[in-house]
Amino acid sequence: MDVPVLWQLAKLLVSIGVVLGLSIIAERVSTRVAGLLSGYPLGTAIALFFIGLELSPEFAADSAVHTLAGFTATLALGGGYLLGARRDGLVGVLRGTATGLAAWLATSLVLTSIPFTRISGTLTTLVAIVVFTWLYRRVPDVKASPKGGFSWPALALRAGLAAGIIFLITGLAHVMPAAWTGVMAAFPVTMYPFLVILHLTQGAAPVATVIKHYPAGLGSLVCYALVVSLTYATLGLWPGTLLGFAAATAWLLAWTRAQQWWQQRALDRARS
Template structure:
């Protein structure tokens, strides 16, 4: 049973990262950025935390996951700022070096904000309000980033892509593996880490450069509302309906949010085109 759970963690995480990378290359970074807010890595982590430690443990973790999304937003914002600064102000910094420095700084930002959140131990309503406020603030700060498409002439390198997908699996295994030791507080906060998005950003950064990464980051806050809904559902449904049904209903609610968001953005785009004409 342990071996089956372990293998399933790896496979689910890998396919999530590969799927996002495919969307970025064949659709657009904008769509990939929005879908990065879909409960992929977080859902994987919370599900396996519940499977291995019980539904109530996962439900309690989801409350801290809810506040932890503000740390996730801080991570992507620092990623944008540091990568932009290295592009514009530092000479002779290679793309791999840029990605390495940027990744380290963004992880530090996530852990710093996570420490503050762990200290305050916010309840579910304050956690929700904090994350909604963070979405509004960071969405405003990132609004001026220009959308950029992935060049059709290049393709993601298979081995590099697979290695970074495995990195996402390693993050999931690490979080779920130590969940019992660190308790629901830190388990929940670490579950808010952009498990599939972060390796995905590095993939795109190393393959195409920072501009495409910035497009993904710009649209990430808008998709994050999906994760808020998912975490709220998990916090309420896991302890009452169980792991299986709770996960299904949480995904249904998150999917409905994304559909409504897509319809809203399409309508706003049409209105913008009408005014331009």
């Protein structure tokens, strides 16, 4: 199927805008918040929406079932990147990318061989969230310093990485089965370019903070993929996307409120 130029341009602009937004949040607000928002359905929403637009809502819905389990591979990518990216600069980025992609591919090969349902796919990722959250418990929180990274080279890097990954995923969807398409849709389209940019400009420590808090925000992605898998084929792309974002936002707000309550409770205990 020939994809209209307008759709291709839309993918490019949306991808660039999302990555730029995450970078601004990390530099001007906090890496912790950026890590949580990296788990918001940004790249996955872009990928599944355009897969549904270019192929069919039914195919995108079937793919979203495998996306539910595919987030486990995304967590593996983050863990692999964290293990390899111990050094600052380009060397750290290359090593982190190599170990992260290797972990993602190995996990994806396992996931695509399993006939997941919505329930089993969701449970798989929920277990992975708990495991990785525990593994990251001793990673220190390091705030990124504001540096205003809006140079033309930085903009080109953001555009190239984010748009390139989106185009690759949606392009491969035309020739790949739903299982692989779904797992690829779970790839951290916005988070990975963001990690590379943050790593190059501010070093490995803030990157580790983003990865540490990524599992906590992943629940919103699970909610989004679950709703999309149920609504794309019946309600269509736009209603399904809106309902997916509503569910993801509700989960993220509930999670944030629960964290605030837990922190206040811990503070009250410390004072008593």
